[in-house]
Amino acid sequence: MPKAPRGTFDILPQEHIYWKYVEGKATSLCQLYGYQPLSTPIFEDAQLFIKTVAGGTDIVDKEMYVFADKSGQELALRAEGTAPVCRAYIEHGLFNLPQPVKLYYIGPAFRYERPQAGRYRQHHQFGFEALGxxxxxxxxxxxxxxxxxxxxxxxxxxxxxxxxxxxxLCRPGYLEVLRQHYSGYIDHLCPDCKARLVRNPLRLLDCKKTSCQEIAKTAPKITDYLCPECQLHFQSVQKYLGAMNIPFHLNPRLVRGLDYYTRTVFEVEPREKGGQSTLGGGGRYDDLIESLGGKPTPAVGFAAGLERIILNLKKQKTDIPALPEPDAFIAYMGEEAKIEALKIASELRKAGIAVIMATGDKSLRGQLRQANSLGIAYALILGKQELSKRSIMLRDMSSREQKIIPLAEIAKILKP
RNA sequence: GUGAGCGUAGCCCAGUGGUUAAGGCGCCAGGUUGUGGCCCUGGAGAUCGUGGGUUCAAAUCCCACCGUUCACCCCA
Structure with missing residues (x-):
């Protein structure tokens, strides 16, 4: 029997309340800040991601879903949200709009890796980007x-x-200082960090091994090596955050994995953090659009993984609004009533009343059991007695009160 | 890719070599030939993850593979 592929999952109805909840909050937030929706394809020219996210890392070899289509074109499943947004910005000449252009997206992204807490091969991201x-x-x-x-x-x-x-301008100088610092400890580094020293020195700063953390603690801070422009920019960000009363922790060892970030980087973490705890992050990427062939265009954005958010909502037992129940359930007895019930159900739906029609010629008892387990407020019961009077029984499932209603009035009563 | 834990009905799970694999939830039906939730009775539902091996005998022991969980690498 085929099963959902490794690292993928079905979102069953009872799970969807979380997804609807988060997506609803995301879209109303974006509306509040003037961000507009942008949907990009689920696969792209592989070069888009290879150029932007893959520098100095093994993302392409190891983590990216790259494949050739029937024409032989190299494609990649969407690896992340930012690069496609930038591609669309260039491709559709959005730089001709008043700047900045503010866009958001919600959708799946793909990474080929072994699943673990809150990390899946097909996951979902919400992100917003301000370009220009x-x-x-x-x-x-x-x-x-x-x-x-x-x-x-x-x-x-x-x-x-x-x-x-x-x-x-200023990062290469810092990286040199960082390399010098670490080369003094090269024999004390873990094998992974020895590789990082060559390939991706910024990542040395957040190695999880305690021995490497000791070395990272004494490492020079990048914020002491910023050029005057970056220094001023960073101070201004802090000043504005202060003005808005947004608390933040300066963390000189915070780096993001991707090359394309410049200047500001930030992450949102639960206070009590664990392995895969980061809920979202972002930063500025002033060189990305130019590297894709656009004009030099500064930009800043944020992205978050929906799986992790939902994991935390569950952990916190946050109250999530339930999905609406149907308004009524129609039970019938006998073929003649069944035909009438189908007509009534159709009419009620035309009037905007959500109706579940019983099926399968079950006993009335069985039908009411079904209505009960569906949590429906009203049952409509149609048998010979009601038919002969052109009426229907309306039963309030919570109070158990019921009364006979003429068919012509039922819609009005259910939806005054 | 690396390491560790775990795979028994839709779900939770008992069962560590010996009859027809136990229970709970859920599902279906009956108890009420026209009335749900509680209760009672009955029923369906399990290739014991897959394949191989050891043994008179395997859910149980061994090996491999697959899946899953957690962590690492990586991090979008």
């Missing part, structure tokens, strides 16, 4: 918006970690 504006106030607004998102979901006890990782 370098003002640090926008960084602050994006962070404030991220915070409001989690607040609106009822996720509390979160903290925001903030850092700046400089720009292409």
């Amino acid at each position: 504006e370098a003002d640090p106030a926008l960084d602050a607004e994006v962070i404030e918006m991220a915070r409001r998102f989690f607040d609106s979901l009822g996720l509390s006890r979160l903290s925001i970690h903030l850092n700046s990782i400089g720009c292409k």
Whole structure:
């Protein structure tokens, strides 16, 4: 029997209340901040992700769903949300709109890896991006918006970690200083960190091994090596966050995995963190659009994984609004009543009343059991007696009261 | 890709070598030939993850594979 592929899952009806809840909060948030929806294809030219997310990492070899279609074109399942947004921005000339252009997306993304807590091969991301504006106030607004998102979901006890990782002018100098620092400890580094030293030195800073963390603690801080422009930008972000009363923790060891980030980076974490705990993160990526062939365009954004959010909602036992129940259930006895019931159900639905029609010629008892387990407020019962009077029995399932209603009036009573 | 734990009905799970694999939830039906929730009775539902091996005998022991969980790598 075929099963859902590894790292994928079905979202069953009782789970969908969480998804609807989070998606609803996300879209109303974006509406509040003037972000408009953008949907991009679920697969893209593989180069889009190879150019933007893959530098210096083994994402392409190991983690990306890359395949050739029947024409031989190299495609990749959407690996993340930001690069496609930038591609669309360039492709549709959105730089001709008043800047910044503010866009958001909710949709699946794919990574080929072994599943673990809150990480799946097909997962879902919500993200928003503001393109075409370098003002640090926008960084602050994006962070404030991220915070409001989690607040609106009822996720509390979160903290925001903030850092700046400089720009292409000042970061290389810092990386050199960092390498020098670590080369003094090379014999004490774990094998992974030895590889990082060559391939992705920023990642040295968040190795989980305690021995490596000791070395990271004494490492030079990137914020001491920022160029004057980056320094000013970073200070302004903090000033604006302060003005909006957004608490944050400066974390000089916060780096993000992808190359394309510049200046501001931030992550949102539960206070009590565990292995895969980060709920969302983002930052500025001032060089990304240019690297895709667009004009130099500064941009800043945020993304969060819906699975992790839902995991936390469940952990916190947050109250989630239930999906609406149908308004009424129609039970019938006998073929003649069944035919009439079908007609009534159709009419009621035309009037906007959600109706479940009994099926299968069950006993009345069985039909009412079904209505009960569906949690429906009203049962309509149609038998010979009601038919002969052109009427129907209306039963209030919670009070057990029932009365005979003329057929012509039933819609009005159910939906006055 | 690496390491560890776990796979028994739709779900939770008992069962560590010996008859027809036990129970709870849920499902279906009856108890009430026209009335649900509680209760009672009955029923359906399990290739014991898959394949191989050990043994007179395997859900139980061994091996491999698959899946899953957690962690690592990586992190979008």
